[in-house]
Structures are given as structure tokens and as C-alpha cells.
Amino acid sequence: MKYDIILSGVGGQGILSIATVIGDAAVKAGLQLKQAEVHGMSQRGGEVESGLRLSDSTIYSDLLPSGSADMILSMEPMEALRYLPFLAKDGYIVTSTAPFRNIPEYPEEAVKSAYEALPRVTGIDIERLARENSMPKSANMILLGAASGHFGILTPEQLKESIVNVFGRKGPQMVETNLRAFDIGMSCSQ
Amino acid sequence: MNETRLLLGDEAIALGALHAGLKGVYAYPGTPSTEITEFIQAAEARDRRGIHCTWSSNEKTAMEAALGMSYAGFRSMVCMKHVGMNVAADAFVNSAMTGVNGGLVVVAADDPSMHSSQNEQDSRFYGKFAMIPMLEPSTQQEAYDMMDYAFALSEKEKLPVLMRLTTRLAHSRAAVRVAGTVRDQHLQPADDPSSWVLLPANARRKNDRLTAMQAHLQELSESSPFTLVSHADGRQARLGIIASGTGYNYVMENKAAENGIPVLKVSQYPLPGQKVKALADSCKSILVVEDGQPFIEEQVKALTGAGYSILGKLSGDLPRTGELNPDIVARALGHEPVQFYAKPQGIAPRPPALCQGCGHRDVYIALNKVLADYPDARVFADIGCYTLGALPPFCAIDSCVDMGASITMAKGAADAGLHPAVAVIGDSTFTHSGMTGLLDAVNDRSNITVVISDNLTTAMTGGQDSAGTNKFEAICIALGVEPEHVRVVVPLQKNMESITAVIREEIDHEGVSVIIPRRECMQTLSRKTRKNPK
Structure with a gap:
């Protein structure tokens, strides 16, 4: 069994924290894992992508082959579309619906019509949910919660344990907020 | 105590060096090599063991300081991005002439596709140029395992060892089994001016020694624990593959093993030429898969001679520029990658920018x-x-x-x-x-x-x-x-x-x-x- 994920977003949105939580859960579960990250210049408000591969057998490539991603998990709607060539035939997109407008002409119409043509999309306004629930830094964990029912290879409970592991050193308040964010995300996707 | 840790390729190198008894890392920050030094700076062992890990002014001062630490009998490491090798080159090439005392490993992180660089130069040419042993890991586990091996190799052969990796390994995480024991390894300071004073008379002698060692260094590559040969049972095959570094991963991702294709994985240089010739003898043609410039490919061409069919970057079967990926290697193997959804029209690029308020x-x-x-x-x-x-x-x-x-x-x-x-x-x-x-x-x-x-x-x-x-x-x-x-x-x-x-x-x-x-x-x-x- 394998599960390949493309994480995408804009530099600074927190996709690497999502990857860290999934990675921790995968190691604890005894799974194989490869996670290709983006560092350096691309972090400065540019497009950011990370490939995350989970499997119960050997994973060779750090990069995903095209047409193989079981999920595109995105902090930004246009950024998810950039990686569509990697999506498997029956793959899911779980994305924030809030555009991040730091470019001169954000293609609102192109993004809207692309989503209308796609099957299996879960779009959630995680930024609004994060604001309404006074957890501005936890939009990424809302997104992870919303996606967690799809993974199969990892359960939501395993991911929550890893939220405790990963955010533990930042204090109980951070853990509690991120667990609550995860639950809010989960309830949105049901 | 063995444990499993989730590590970037860079972090695996850092931890491997720490466990091998490193006394100091010298580096100037440069993507994708920066995290090696940062990991050591954050390691709890660094103060307890007095490990040097502050940043150097540039790669040349770093290389020279590491050579000095080696002179004093301790294990030292230099880390840099590929273009840093140009800055360090004077010290680097001459360190092959002096040779080393304590183990000295130079880590060069190449950046094919120029994710954060201004060129795609391949550091393996520097290793060949300096005529020293060189290692190229394919996985995070190998990156960790190779460090202990590299320091021992350096001390045994009295030469610096170059470790070459690329962005994809440096910045990709995987679970790594680590030993958790730390070597306590050091030697007496060097006391041999005729080795270390590169006056022409001494340098000529050292140059003769280094040149005479080349056959032995190749022998070490032939028998290296990291050189792997699979499915080469002597039967004639249509195609064989020689792959190194991340290129090997893409070959295996494309089911080379399942399809019974003979594969030679090159992980140590000088190139194991005997292994190359043996593979060539049992195959009609060879595909060379390597991230970077056609470094192996050119040497394989020279070894196999004019009539032999070598596929790779020079033949146009793989692109000359940019990093490899599973799809590119699939095409070179004759499989068209599948794609179910195209990138929609109108998706705008989002280039990096100076931060607000900068x-x-x-x-x-x-x-x-x-x-x-x-x-x-x-x-x-x-x-x-x-x-x-x-x-x-x-x-x-x-x-x-x-x-x-x-x-x-x-x-x-x-x-x-x-x-x-x-x-x-x-x-x-x-x-x-x-x-x-x-x-x-x-x-x-x-x-x-x-x-x-x-x-x-x-x-x-x-x-x-x-x-x-x-x-x-x-x-x-x-x-x-x-x-x-x-x-x-x-x-x-x-x-x-x-x-x-x-x-x-x-x-x-x-x-x-x-x-x-x-x-x-x-x-x-x-x-x-x-x-x-x-």
C-alpha cells in the first residue's frame, strides 16, 4: 500500500509543518517515507511545493512521477492547479479556497473554471475558519484535518498523536489549538 | 543503541559526521548545503565535545581551517554549495597534494535545475581534477552510512575525500537508522614538513605519490560496499544501466529490478572501470543515468570504445540541463509517463519576491x-x-x-x-x-x-x-x-x-x-x- 501527496502553497503558509506532522506519524507507524522539501530562494513569497510519499514497501524516488499523487493538499487554490499533472486518475484535491493575491493579475476566472471541471475536490475556507475560531496560525492544521479521512495508510488518531509530538515543545497551548484546528477541519469534510 | 530518525539528506550527513567523531565543521552558508552545519550547531553534543561549528567567512577560509584541524590530528568537515568549490578550489586541490592527517571530508552540494543558484556545475569534476576518492550517496541512509566510511577512508589513504550530493537528496527527508554511538578518534599532530611544505621539490614527490595511487583508488571503488551490481548474471541483455546518486532512484522507481535490467550503481570514484567493462560485455548498449553533467557517461564512452552504443545525455536520450526526475528516466527507458490532468491555461507563475518591509x-x-x-x-x-x-x-x-x-x-x-x-x-x-x-x-x-x-x-x-x-x-x-x-x-x-x-x-x-x-x-x-x- 502506498499514498503519495503533493503539498502546495505560497512560501510562509506553513506547508512544511503539515509535512512534519505526517512524517512523524509515518515513522511512528513504521512506514517508509520520502519528503522532498523546498528551501532557499523559493521561500520568499513564491510558489512552494513538497512531495510526500508514504508506503509500506521501499520508496526509491524522492520525487513523484506524474499521474501518481493520491492527493494534492494545498494552502492556496491556484497553487493546487499548478501540480495537476501529478494527480492520479482517481486522486483527491483538498484545498483552501482563499486566494493569496501577491501577483499583479491573479487569474480568478481561470482558477474558477478549472475547479468546475474537476471531480473529487474538497474546498474549505480555512483562513476564515481560523479567524472565526481565533487560531490565525493554525489554518494548516484545519486543512490537514479536512484531508485526514482520505489517507487510509494513516488514521486521524495517528495524526493527532503526531500533532502532540510535533507541537509539544511549543507548549500545551499550541498543542491544544492545533488539535482543535484539526477537529474543525475533520468536521468540515464530513 | 540503534534508533530511526527522520532526516534530510543534509542532516544525515551531519549526524553521520558527528557519530564518526567529528571535531569541527567549517562552512559558508549556501543552498542546498546550509542545513548540514545548522544541524551540528543545534546538536546537543556540540558543546559537550567542543565541536567547532561557527560559520567561516568564505569557502576558502573554511577549507583551509579544516585542513589545519586535520593537520592537528582531528576529523574535520567542510560543507559548501557547488559554486563554493570554485572559491575553495585553491586550498582544495592543494590539500590533495599535502594529503591529510586526521580524516577530512569535503561535502559539495550541487544544484541541478538551479533552484537557488547561478549555474549547474558538477562537483565530481573537482574530485577527478584533484585525483582524490569521491562518494555519491543515493539515499539519506547512504548519506549517513558513508560519513563513517569516508573519514576512515580519508585517514587510511591520507587524502581528503569529496562527498557529492544534489538538491533532491540534500533537501529530502526519509527515515534513517542511526547508530547512536560516537567514535573517539584522533591522531597526533602532523610533524612532517616535507609533506606539508609544497616547495617544488616536495610537491613533485607528492604529485608522483598521488598519481601512483590512482590504480589503488580505483580498486577501492570496485570493491566499495556502496558499489552495487544487480541482475548482471553474465547473460546477454539488450540494455544495461549505469546510474549514480539520485539518478539510481529514478531507475529503480521505473522498475528496472522487476524487469530484470542489469544495473551498476556507481557510488564511489574513481569510476570502477572493471565493473563498467563487465557490464558492457554482457549488454548490447548502456544507458547512463546521472544527475549533473555527463561525467560518468564520458568516461564510459572512453572505456567501451567507438562502436559501442552509450545512451545518455550526450546521445540526447536524457536532457543535458536540469535535474532528472522519474518521468524523464521513464522516457529514456521507452515508457511514456501517464498524465490524467493537464495544468490549466492561465495559471500564473508566482516568483519569489523581496519580503514586505525589507x-x-x-x-x-x-x-x-x-x-x-x-x-x-x-x-x-x-x-x-x-x-x-x-x-x-x-x-x-x-x-x-x-x-x-x-x-x-x-x-x-x-x-x-x-x-x-x-x-x-x-x-x-x-x-x-x-x-x-x-x-x-x-x-x-x-x-x-x-x-x-x-x-x-x-x-x-x-x-x-x-x-x-x-x-x-x-x-x-x-x-x-x-x-x-x-x-x-x-x-x-x-x-x-x-x-x-x-x-x-x-x-x-x-x-x-x-x-x-x-x-x-x-x-x-x-x-x-x-x-x-x-
């Missing part, structure tokens, strides 16, 4: 304002976040070549009469390679205006300490810049009038001027504020 922004706004009145002006910039001044809305710079080239190119252009010739260089880049160029300009009284945009950190690689912080005025004056033409400003919108006035005055000054706009990087500032909230 001081470099104010520097470029001020420069653009002043230089609008000087149509012949050229701005020679340098390597750092501020290279993003090339992009809209600023479009403020005319060149960016290599670390330090801003000052020296401005000088050369000014020597030819170009005016105004403005150099823009960051604080860390200035201490890396700008100071000597400034001395040249002072000695020639070149008519240039140097802007040292000081954000008190090495920002582009994530905010490492900058070697010259609090010393820039003193350095410039000591190099001979007239004190009244060393001007400090604070790059903020509200100061725009005074900043533009200073720039104008210094451009009109005939001779060398230095303007230092100084304001802390927004990223390091917000990190500090988060850590110590008031």
Missing part, C-alpha cells in the same frame, strides 16, 4: 529615484536576496555574476570610463569576497559607489550570522576608503529624502565611496520577536 526594497527605491537622472548609470549587483531587485517592480540591477563581483565589475567598468558605476552588495557577501576588490578600487582611486546593503545577517540561506556585523565602517576605512565617504543610512521610507541626497553626493564624488544602508532583516527580526516577546 530594507533592500528601500535601497532600490532610492537608487532608482537618483539614477533616473543619470541615464548612463549601471548597477552591478551580487549574490543574495537583493538579487531579486532584478525583478519588477524594481528592475534595478544590471548584473549578478559571482560572490563579490559587484565591486570589481563596477571598478573595471569605471576604469574604462563608465559613470556612474554603482555596486550593490550584501553584508555577508562583502566579507565573503568583496573586501579585496574594494582594496583594489581604493588603490586605483576608481570612481565607483559601493552600496553595502547591511541587514545584519546572511538572509537568503535563512538568517545565519554574518561575519562582518558591526565592523563594516571600520573595515572600509581600514582598507583606505576616506572616512567622510563612508556613509551610513537607515533604509526606511520616511528617510527617503536624506538617502537619495547621500547617494547623489557620493555618485558625484570622484573616487571610491561606500554607502551602508543598515536595517535588520524582517525575517530574523520577527523570529527574535517571537522568541522573546516583550
